[in-house]
Amino acid sequence: MDSVTQGLLGAVMAQAGAKPTELKQATVIGFIAPQLADADVFIRSSTDSLLTLQFHRHFSHSLLFIPLGALLAALLLWPFFRNKIAFSRIYVYSLLGYATAGFLDALTSYGTHLLWPFVDQKIAWSVIAIVDPLFSAVLMIALLMSFIRVRPSFARYGLLVAGCYVCFGALQQARVQQHIEALALTRQHSISRQIVKPTLGNVVLWRSIYQSENHYYVDAIRVGMFGDITVYEGAAAKVFDLKADSKKLPSTSVLFNDISRFNDFSDGYLIWMPSQVDALGDIRYAMLPQHIAPMWSIVFDSNKPSQAVTVKTDRHLSKQQRDMFLAMLLDQPINTK
Template sequence: MDSITQAVLGATLQAALLGRWQGRKALLYGAALATLPDLDVVIDYGDAVAGMTYHRSFSHSLLVLTGLALALTLLLRWRPHPGYSAGRLFVTLWLVLATHPLLDAFTSYGTQLFWPFTPTPTAWSTVFIIDPLYTAPLLVAVIGGLVHGLRDKPPRLPLLALALSSLYLGFTVAGKQMAEQAVEKELARQGIHADALFSGPTPFNSLLWRVIVRDGADYHEAVVGWFDRQPPRIERFARGTGLHAVLADSPQEKRLEWFTGDWLRYDEIGDQLIVTDLRLGMTGFHPFRFPLAERRDGQWQLIPYVERLPMERGGAAQMKLIWARIWQQQPPLPLREWAEMLKQTSRPVGA
């Protein structure tokens, strides 16, 4: 999630558990500690693929953060506080730290919760990277704590905010299940066999869902909303898997395949082979696209230092269509037209 959301979540947690003793300082301490896992962004991991796939690794590991919470508890208890126990301090620090990667795992990116072990990164994919409805109650609790204070007061507002934000997460889980069940029913009706299925919310909301289905050399996409009354419209696209053999010796492609769970598309654009992570963003507007090979003298050559292509973010026109599609199925979103964006050439970031 975005940094503001992580900060207000940490601040609200610390306010709920230690605010009556720490006062307004609990908000500062919680916000600062909750943003700590994202400081790994200052590390230069190498090229763009490494930067993407090593982010949310060791700094987001529940094992590492549990050890850090224990170390901080031992350090801070050299000067015992008369109001609360070391156990309460440890639980607070652990929750503030651990809820950061757990909340990140609700997005589509992928979070390595069990680093140094290497299962496919966790992506429950029920909330967009920025979701104002999740953030709002936490922000209100933080502002309320700053204005009215916390010392010697029962933590009613922080607890209420945490309850509301948690209920909202539950609603997003229900939305994901609704969308997947609708698509699975339509796939069965059309006789389409799904090798795998991935779903996530469309930008900035949890009412309209994008579902992608892997089917051999192709993939299908559908958009499903809470207010839909008709079966979803399913579009078929080519994954370009015939180009996969070109990247047989590419360490970047292997890492992307692991990190994304093989939700990749391959396109030959000009003299470059572009690999796209299909999970993130919206159809045709994907933030992680990488040129991994290029033609030289008629032969494919791997690119040793990979840079990320700039993202086509769309604009007000696309958001207006998405907003309208939340409430009505017709007209459908122009997924095929938007997917053509993936065939356009562009220069890597920093090039």
């Protein structure tokens, strides 16, 4: 989730468990503590562009790391609060704030290594978007009401409403999954695996990717508040097979290792980039929900297996694409071709 929402949830959680006399301190501590979990973005290398992708939302977001992460946050914040509240209370509010980091990111489509080191795989429930203004607004209102009125009960009500919103997102996701399964049958497709995730800023317009045999099929699905559904049919792309498509590369080479790492990062959802040579993309993410052009990709030279890959990111949206996204969100007809 974005850092502001991460801080808001941490602050509201700390407020909910605070004594009224310590509520203002709890708010600040709870807002700052979960930000420490995202310090993993500084794990990077000038010679290994995959390192940041590999370790972002990794061990610092795991359940096992919460007590240690909260302790580090408390130690950093102690000089600023030592004359106001005891260290034990700073730690409690740091713990409440930091504990939200992994759970919040697991609710999104990017996911997090919540069960590391026992399960070295990201958990992504994909029930709310990475940035969701409505979810953030609920937390902001709860935080301000609790802070101004000095009443933890407002924070608790805010957490309840935010929880209801997450549940609504899960309901919307289930509706999309059910519809896609029926749609696949009409296409005579057998789904071997599937991802359904919300688009940026809402739980109305969703991106669906499913695999049938050796192809991925992408669609945008709009689910109205009362369950009415509109499908914006996307395209198909051939599945990248690590073993078959990399058989010419030495298994001990730098290039093969980097492709394997990117394949692990994408949970195997790799395709050859459209109209490009020696480029692989993560089909799970795209700027438009019905498009196959991935947001993240790696480029390389297959004739130079000793060279590392380069990570490319495409977050550009043209005006035409923005208009198309808005039209789908508002359930207006568009030309998806």
